[in-house]
Amino acid sequence: MSNIKDVAKAAGVSTSTVSRVLNNNPLISFETREHVMKVIREHNYVPNSMARGLSTQKASAVALLVNIEDKDTDSFDNLFFHKIMYGIENVLYKNDLSLVISNLSNSRSSKERLNRMVQGKQIQGVIIPTLVLTPDLIKTLTAQKIPFVVIGEPEYTTVPFDWVDINNMQGGQQAVQHLIETDYKRIAFLGGEPGSLFNHKRLAGYRTMLTQHNMPVDEALIAECDGGKAGACAEMARLLELTPPPDAVICGNNIISLGAMKAIAEKGLTIPRDIGIISFDNYPIAELVEPTLTTIDINVYEMGVEAAKLILKLMANPSAHHQVSLISTSIQVRESTIK
Amino acid sequence: MSNIKDVAKAAGVSTSTVSRVLNNNPLISFETREHVMKVIREHNYVPNSMARGLSTQKASAVALLVNIEDKDTDSFDNLFFHKIMYGIENVLYKNDLSLVISNLSNSRSSKERLNRMVQGKQIQGVIIPTLVLTPDLIKTLTAQKIPFVVIGEPEYTTVPFDWVDINNMQGGQQAVQHLIETDYKRIAFLGGEPGSLFNHKRLAGYRTMLTQHNMPVDEALIAECDGGKAGACAEMARLLELTPPPDAVICGNNIISLGAMKAIAEKGLTIPRDIGIISFDNYPIAELVEPTLTTIDINVYEMGVEAAKLILKLMANPSAHHQVSLISTSIQVRESTIK
DNA sequence: TACACTGATGATACCGGTTGCATAACACAC
DNA sequence: GTGTGTTATGCAACCGGTATCATCAGTGTA
Helix, strand or coil: CCCHHHHHHHHCCCHHHHHHHHCCCCCCCHHHHHHHHHHHHHHCCCCCHHHHHHHHCCCCEEEEEECCCCCCCCCCHHHHHHHHHHHHHHHHHHCCCEEEEEECCCHHHHHHHHHHHHHCCCCCEEEEECCCCCHHHHHHHHHCCCCEEEECCCCCCCCCCEEEEECHHHHHHHHHHHHHHCCCCCEEEEECCCCCHHHHHHHHHHHHHHHHCCCCCCHHHEEECCCCHHHHHHHHHHHHCCCCCCCEEEECCHHHHHHHHHHHHHCCCCCCCCCEEEEECCCHHHHCCCCCCEEEEECHHHHHHHHHHHHHHHHHCCCCCCCEEEECEEEECCHHHCC | CCCHHHHHHHHCCCHHHHHHHHCCCCCCCHHHHHHHHHHHHHHCCCCCHHHHHHHHCCCCEEEEEECCCCCCCCCCHHHHHHHHHHHHHHHHHHCCCEEEEEECCCHHHHHHHHHHHHHCCCCCEEEEECCCCCHHHHHHHHHCCCCEEEECCCCCCCCCCEEEEECHHHHHHHHHHHHHHCCCCCEEEEECCCCCHHHHHHHHHHHHHHHHCCCCCCHHHEEECCCCHHHHHHHHHHHHCCCCCCCEEEECCHHHHHHHHHHHHHCCCCCCCCCEEEEECCCHHHHCCCCCCEEEEECHHHHHHHHHHHHHHHHHCCCCCCCEEEECEEEECCHHHCC
């Protein structure tokens, strides 16, 4: 394993020169640069990242925090996480940074762990899903001046910081827009996670788009459930009892959609003829049910990309003013809304 | 940000002593240790991982390789990956190592990337899903003497190395055992990914357990499909045309089960009364379909744990003889097999 | 010819730990 | 009192880079 001295000796130059070549210092003459590069290649030399980090006082990694209390929890949301992770990794890689995954499951030790990583110079910045974020964590991060970016609009906003999220409002609008265009008239909204920010935003989009089309916003058509299939089914059944009943429903996620579909089937109605259904999130399950589900597709990969870009900016300039980035949603039309 | 010198000065000892305390060197007297520890705490001192790594010539991270050609690929298998990752992280964390995620999507640059990470002392070992493994990669890894562990029984075995996998044979046996106990008589096997090692092993378990119960192995009941819902449905329909038809089926995964269920419904049969169904993999979807699916649960978290343990051993002693670790499957009984 | 300036390179002090070797104190044996 | 061993600690070289400052050759200018 050769080091910079070996290369310098072999090239007949000083280590400074080799270092300059490695870091694209413009002061190096063309000939010297070419020559040193050649020797580097011949030696198959790769600079030691720890020596470099020690010298520059910069870590070459960014941490993505996760929080799994129960290792057996098995949610579709993990598919989100997966894609976000890829988005982040891709951007970091291009910037010669690596991505480390850190589980902050135990809240008591999490602060200490974060400390160890940052103070120990293992990581330079942190990306945090909003679900993992706590006021306490924010305090630690800001106190330690650790650059961080949050994924998902935060509930806590005591201090300003960077975050990325899906444009949930736009998603709500797209859903309504599509249903109206497909000639559905009475559109219900069946959200999950009552009180959540994203549900609120989607609903706002729903309202504005209805209004924009001069259609009434009937509060009776707006429902919420716990996000589970059974709860969604019950709530959908209730909506179907209304007079007149809705002829379309926007569901908060794929599982809610399953519940809604069950209620619709039990009522003897047919999708999409009697009632249209459109779902937020685009999990593989959307293509496996019958009819296949029209979805508001959430580009989570792009969310990861944006998060990574934000953290890069922040690490380059920790005092930069804080930014927010919203990722556009898109609609994936399938059978459940094709009359 | 205090360093070891500050701590040494404050404690009135040499840096060697502080270092020894940090590394639990037994030569340090009780009093000195206590005193230095106190100063460390007071200063909130955390050793610089890069300086330590530079000095010890050891990286403090393990890489988990992934390979996503298409960022939009959205498979349930990613849920597996997610849990495996947690298992790995958990073990690494306890051993003061961090987990870095590396995408080797571009096969041309992947070797070089791996090189940079290992030669550049960013990582100490590598964990590789068998799907990402190529003969070329194995060559690079062994040539560079990089400790690595494979997740999933490898197809290539030119060189011996460590790997972990689910005990697929046991899974096949458990499925058959359960179905027989529940009084199903004619058990079909509908596998996915023809030619794959895991399908082969499960099938072997299926055969042995039938034989063990003195039941005939009817080759006509053994089918394969491409793993998709449509293909599974067609294949299941074919199986149902046999005389006599099967009264139970073991499906290779949850999606194949959906296809099978569709074929069964179209034939006018009822699950579990007319026909029992049991599926490999336990995704959230298994509890969302009706009837809910009895599954052979694959403890992927544990697979991650084992992989991490293997890589730890290997890094501690790179010349250790190679090991294989098989993770037990377990059965999750739900409605689809309760007569 | 002397002087200033610029472009290219070298010498070397860091960065913050670890660790082999030296040393000092002390106990015990002879 | 000298020798031997053990235990606890310090000194300083080293890990492999980076970056500051010094140096030096070459060029332009008065």
